Amino acid sequence: MHPLKPAKAVLKNIRQETADVKTYTVQVDGAFSRELSPGQFNMVGYPGVGEAPISFSSLWEDGCIGHTVRSVGAVTAFIDKLAEGDELLLRGPYGKGWPMDIAKGRDLLLVAGGLGLAPLRPVIREVLQSRDSFGTVSLLCGARNEKNLLFTDEYEAWRKKISLFLTVDEAVTGEPWGHSVGLITGLLDRVKPDTAGTCAFVVGPEIMMRFVCRGLMLRGMQPADIFVSLERRMKCGVAQCGHCQHAGFFVCRDGPVFPYAQVTGLMDGML
Amino acid sequence: MYGNGMTGAPASRISDFLVPKASFFRWLDSLRESFSVVGPVAEEDRTVFREIASADELHMEYASTMLSPGKVYLYSPREDLFRISFGKDLTIEEPPRSPVQRIIAGIHACDTHAVFYLDRTFLGAFRDPLYENRRSNTMLIALNCSAASRNCFCSSMGAGPFLKAEKGYDMLLTDLEDAYLVEIRTERCRVLFNADATQSADAEVFRRKEEKERSALRTFTKTINTDGLDRALRENPEHPVWGRTADERCLSCANCVMVCPTCFCHDVVDELSMDMKTVRRYREWDACQDARFAEVHGGNFRARRTARLRQFVTHKLDQTHQYGVFGTVGCGRCITWCPTGIDLTEMAKAIQTRKA
Structure with a gap:
């Protein structure tokens, strides 16, 4: 079969996360691979509109997969207008996800900025399901303000098994905010990574990852123990269209999750 | 690696012949019955690869073409991927595969290497x-170059002027004045080859081939030192040559990319029909020199022209970890067709000699 041929998917559920972010739970037809791992992505789209790379915010749950999408471009603005029961097309999964095998048996530090929480959600789900396979697990989560926090109704369940630290750039609602205000790097001192035994997964805007990774190294972590997920323009997902090339890497195939050591200091990047 | 089995089994026995040119072209002509034969044809002031109606049209002593035949005929500038119909059910159809059996005759060593690159x-x-x-439906008849053009630097890249690879193509020609040395590489080509008046190529013929190669090598005026080249570029992303060339000369016209035989980037475009009932999804060549090529929501990783020029040049002369080879075959087209004459070999030299 043509590697770019999309599979049909039906929107089973749409949940409004924030003003411009929704989580779409979709059922896909048999042509779609069942082998998914946290951190991978699909090319999601609709004929006439095009396709965009979107990471999984949930893997198989009740026969469905989840994508959490912010409406910002042509493709995502189209998806934003769809209703439950509507069809869309997707193909995948593509790319290398989070190295769960490396994280197992160690402490795991998850750092998410904004929509970056979406590709970490399958990691959190896996940790919750096999909690004994990991050491201390902490999640540092930042957002522009309280209104931009994702998956807020799940935090309580997460907190029972992992440590969750929240921060917002500014608090805007006037409601009591019992968490930090400021950049996410300000949370790094709240966790004390056991520098030899900790593995960190970091995802968010590239400029945020730059400073988080540097902050982690200042606190003794090794570049080889830090993993980041990159975002680039993609048209194919299969290392052929060339749009996602980053100093010789195909982000779609060699990433989107990379060991920090592999992508730090590359031209045209911020890490 | 290259070819990936696309050319079938290697020739089952050594098949090297000395073939009078007239005889060779008669054989090539006879193939037009079952193949679309494409070759270099002189058109006004330049040579282009196109389908021939007779071997008489061929201009085998051509210098360099604007577009490489491998890229044009194997990786079309634009081609349909799917036709999608909206209806009761959404249907996605693949266009029928082309049944055309083609021969590309007279493809230079650099362009043959460029095909190996596209294979990757x-x-x-x-x-x-x-x-x-x-x-797999295309037979490549490669041709060793007798002389370099002004911008050729294939000899520095190991991609010419004589083709050293022994697989991934079907036949290799060396011009020996009134005859060709014909070296057949694949079985599918061997069974097809029935030119008359051929004789087995003996040691003397191969001695003449070596002499031809030495003489071709003497015609090069452009070179590049590949020793440590990738590292030198990687370690100097802020060298002034990048910004200066981009600011003073680069027009972001993307000519370099379009004529490059190894540039593989493409866009995928959905075109909605006028009646809004079908969508044609096609791909077409795209260029990293386009300002929006690396744009994402909220940013553009190569918004600066300097970054875009550096991307093209480093993709050719650095970034060797991508496929384990340099991204250039040294055909020099990007130099020839740059409206302001930007020369990547000169940029590399500036960095290698640490000149500002």
């Missing part, structure tokens, strides 16, 4: 069925 992109972990179909 389109026949890697994900195989592109359109490219694969054409690659």
Whole structure:
């Protein structure tokens, strides 16, 4: 079969996360691979509109997969207008996800900025399901303000098994905010990574990852123990269209999750 | 690696012949019955590769073409991927695969290497069925170059002027004045070859081939030192040559990319029909020199022209970890067709000699 041929998917559920972010739970037809791992992505789209790379915010749950999408471009603005029961097309999964095998048996530090929480959600789900396979697990989560926090109704369940630290750039609602205000790097001192035994997964805007990774190294972590997920323009997902090339890497195939050591200091990047 | 089996089994026995040119072209002409034969044809002031109606049209002593035949005929500038129809059910159809059996005759060593490069992109972990179909339906008759053009630096890249690879193509020609040395590489070509008046190529013929190669090598005026080249570029992303060339000369016209035989980037475009009932999804060549090529929501990783020029040049002269080879075959087209004459070999030299 043509590697770019999309599979049909039906929107089973749409949940409004924030003003411009929704989580779409979709059922896909048999042509779609069942082998998914946290951190991978699909090319999601609709004929006439095009396709965009979107990471999984949930893997198989009740026969469905989840994508959490912010409406910002042509493709995502189209998806934003769809209703439950509507069809869309997707193909995948593509790319290398989070190295769960490396994280197992160690402490795991998850750092998410904004929509970056979406590709970490399958990691959190896996940790919750096999909690004994990991050491201390902490999640540092930042957002522009309280209104931009994702998956807020799940935090309580997460907190029972992992440590969750929240921060917002500014608090805007006037409601009591019992968490930090400021950049996410300000949370790094709240966790004390056991520098030899900790593995960190970091995802968010590239400029945020730059400073988080540097902050982690200042606190003794090794570049080889830090993993980041990159975002680039993609048209194919299969290392052929060339749009996602980053100093010789195909982000779609060699990433989107990379060991920090592999992508730090590359031209045209911020890490 | 290259070819990935696209050319079938290697020739089952040594098949090297000395063939009078007239005889060779008669044989080539006879193939037009079952093949679309493409070759270099002189058109006004330049040579282009196109289908021939007779071998008499061929201009085998051509210097360099604007577009490489491998890229044009194996990886089309624009081609349909799917036709999608909205209806009661959404249907996605693949266009029928082209049944055309083609011969590309007279493809230079550099352009043959460029095909091997495209193989790495389109026949890697994900195989592109359109490219694969054409690659396996195309016989490549390569031609060793007798002389370099002004901008050729293939000899520095190990991609010419004589083709050293022994697989991934079907036949290799060396011009020996009134005859060709014909070296047949694949079984499918061997069974097809029935030119008359051939004789087995003996040691003397190969001695003449070596002499030809030495004479061709003497014609090069452009060179590049590949020793540590990738590292030198990687370690100097802020060298002034990048910004200066981009600011003073680069027009972001993307000519360099369009004429490059190894540039594989493309866009995928959805075109809605006027009645809004079908969508044609096609791909077409795209260029990293386009300002929006690396744009994402909220940013553009190569918004600066300097970054875009550096991307093209480093993709050719650095970034060797991508496929384990340099991205250039030294054909020099990007130099020839740059409206302001930007020369990547000169940029590399500036960095290698640490001149500002």
